Amino acid sequence: MKNNTKVNAAILIIGNEILSGRTQDTNTSTLAKWLNSMGVKISEVRVIPDIEMTIVDTLNFLRKSNNYVFTTGGIGPTHDDITAKSVSKAFGLTYEIHKEAFEILKAYYKTGEFNGGRQKMTWMPKNAKLILNPTSGAPGFNVENVFCLPGVPSILKSMLGGLKNRIIGGEPILSHTVNLKTVESEIANSLSKIQNQNKDVEIGSYPFFHAGKLGVSIVIRSENQSEIDHCNSQILKFVKEKKIEIVDR
């Protein structure tokens, strides 16, 4: 489904392990690309610790200032998994056993293995909608515009497919990249002029050092392909004038 207004989302990464530097977040990039393809732009990302008050306050701010919020982390069986409880509090909903989630996990585990830790993963905000987990059983959940996903990247990825029809995006955000064998300072002025003449397009300039090559990637982003094409032709014009080589990355 699509609509014509801009649609934005925030990503809320919950977990001390990211803040300590122990774990490298990769879910931002996964979620951003997936959401972009549906016309949802990420307005901001926040990484916060496993502290209930912080989760409640941050979520209550983000869910009001964004069309969607995606949280990652904190929905497992251990004491530091407090996302479901915090989301319940943020929405003023009872934190209780979710019958459907309970049935799913009861069927998933062998008799006798559905222990207390595993049952904790069925506690959710009252009437939450489940997000099915084809990898490891335990579902995520969705309350209004907030979607709670696990922190383990492979599990998170496997759950996105089932979510697609709950997201109403705008026009997909298109992008085009030109890689140049140059340095940023050589093209800064020309690029600046093009950006000033094309305010609705987002032109980014990113130096790269990759496989022994040094260069600059120019990324043009817009919902409108013809505007991208227009900027691209203006860029190719100065590239030709300055005799800059276009390269693969």
Add this chain to the structure above:
Amino acid sequence: MKNNTKVNAAILIIGNEILSGRTQDTNTSTLAKWLNSMGVKISEVRVIPDIEMTIVDTLNFLRKSNNYVFTTGGIGPTHDDITAKSVSKAFGLTYEIHKEAFEILKAYYKTGEFNGGRQKMTWMPKNAKLILNPTSGAPGFNVENVFCLPGVPSILKSMLGGLKNRIIGGEPILSHTVNLKTVESEIANSLSKIQNQNKDVEIGSYPFFHAGKLGVSIVIRSENQSEIDHCNSQILKFVKEKKIEIVDR
């Protein structure tokens, strides 16, 4: 230098390329580990777009609620590099050519190559303190408790050494990890009891799937080694009782 109170910092990642998912941030992990080793704990991380008002507002909030703020990105020569201008505005300082930075870059580049784009990198908040860049010349800068670093990870890393004596940390945050061949739900209750009895210690539980091994890393974090040792012995006790195997990762 050290003091005995808790010292915290926020990381502010400035750049559309992270929000679009095009670039994977790795600077958070680098900065977090480096700051942790000096007794500075990361309270939160925010990723925001290249929009001046957003940078100004977010920075003004974070610099008042944290002992330090580290920004990454947006200090290069192109139109989308607006960190220095935004930081000037946040502090109410004139945005002007920094004489020392100008001399450094004039000497760094060959005659005739110190063009407009490169000169842009010498514009900073009035009286900013430079953060020298041993990799590519262009310095970062520091105003009060805010430190502005580049987005390119290898350059950022090379600039941290010169910054060390400007950070006054608390007690270094120590950590100990125990890797177990188990699943989280098997140890959730035991771990929860230990956490409840040791409120000053941060115990994290992180499932891993690594090189064909499936397990759980338990991470104990504290400024106090004896508290870590105490928790560790309690963990090893239930590990032995439950006949769980300790593994390398």
